[in-house]
Amino acid sequence: WLAVELVRNGWRLKAIHRLILTSAAYRQSSAVSDRQRRVDPENYLVGRMPLKRLDAESLRDSLLSVAGELDSRHFGPGDAVSARADGLVTAVRGPRGWRRSIFLLQRRTQISTLLQNFDLPRMNPNCVQRPISNVAPQALHLLNNKVIRELADRFAERVVSEVGDDAGRQTVRAYRIALGRTPGAEELAATVPVLERLRREWASQLKNDQAAARRRALGNLCHAVMNSAAFMYLD
Structure with a gap:
């Protein structure tokens, strides 16, 4: 049917793109109802949008954006x-932060480790389809990489500058920045006590600097949000 529509519209790709992008199938959610799971578990009938992880470039840009470090x-x-x-390849920070990944210099022997871990296509051969993997180095990079942890701290500083030190407001603002939505009542009830516990734990270690303890605690929470499936996947 799409082939017929392409011919009928004079072989204009823009019309086909508009048709696909405005279709109900393309715009639907990835949420699965019990009926959909029972009738079409493999989604052969396109009853829902497949859950998709952000591609490598979008993930890097999103990490920089929430931290306020995107130039x-x-x-x-x-x-x-x-x-x-240590073998890791990282982008060099400019005076205003880091620019989008599309402006990152691509060298065959020096590919950004973050982008490479998240399936950036190798361009020395021809790449007809971007690979998709779900492997341990991806999670380990986001959890342990020094730059990612520094971005989480910048994210925390941004939250504090916008809403102050109240744990509840910080949680709501972190969700709004990173996930584009307000946390639900259950999420808020689960997250705020965690942030308060982290504050107490850091306060016991940084007894002479309670402000730093609160920043460290919020940095831990922001780091967790940046590692969440809600941040990394499109639904």
Whole structure:
């Protein structure tokens, strides 16, 4: 049917793209009802949107954006990367932060480790389809990488600057920034006590700097949100 529509519209791809993108099938949620799970568990009938993880570039840009470290400038030379002594390849931060991944310099021998772990296509051969994997290095990178943890701290600083030190308001704001929605009542009831417990634990270690203890606790929470499926997957 799409092939017939393409011919009928004079082979114009824009019309086909508009048709697909405005269709009910394309715009539906990935949420699965009990009836859908029973009738069409494999989604052969396209009754829901398949759950999709952010691609490598979008994930990196999202991490930078929530941390307030995304430089929105366009054009100019590509942004440099640096190979560290431990073998990791990272982008070099500019005076205003990091620019979007599309402006990152691509070298065959120096590919950003974050992008490579999350299936950035290798362009030395021709890439006709982007690979999709779900492997341990992805989770380990987001949990343990120093740059990611620093971005979580910047995210926490952003939250504090916008809503102050109240744990409830911080939780709501972190959800709003990272996930684009307000946490539900159950999420809020589960998350706020965790943040308060983290504050107490850090306060016992940083007895002479309670403000730093609160920042560390919020940084831990922001790091968890940045590692959540809700942040990494499109629904």
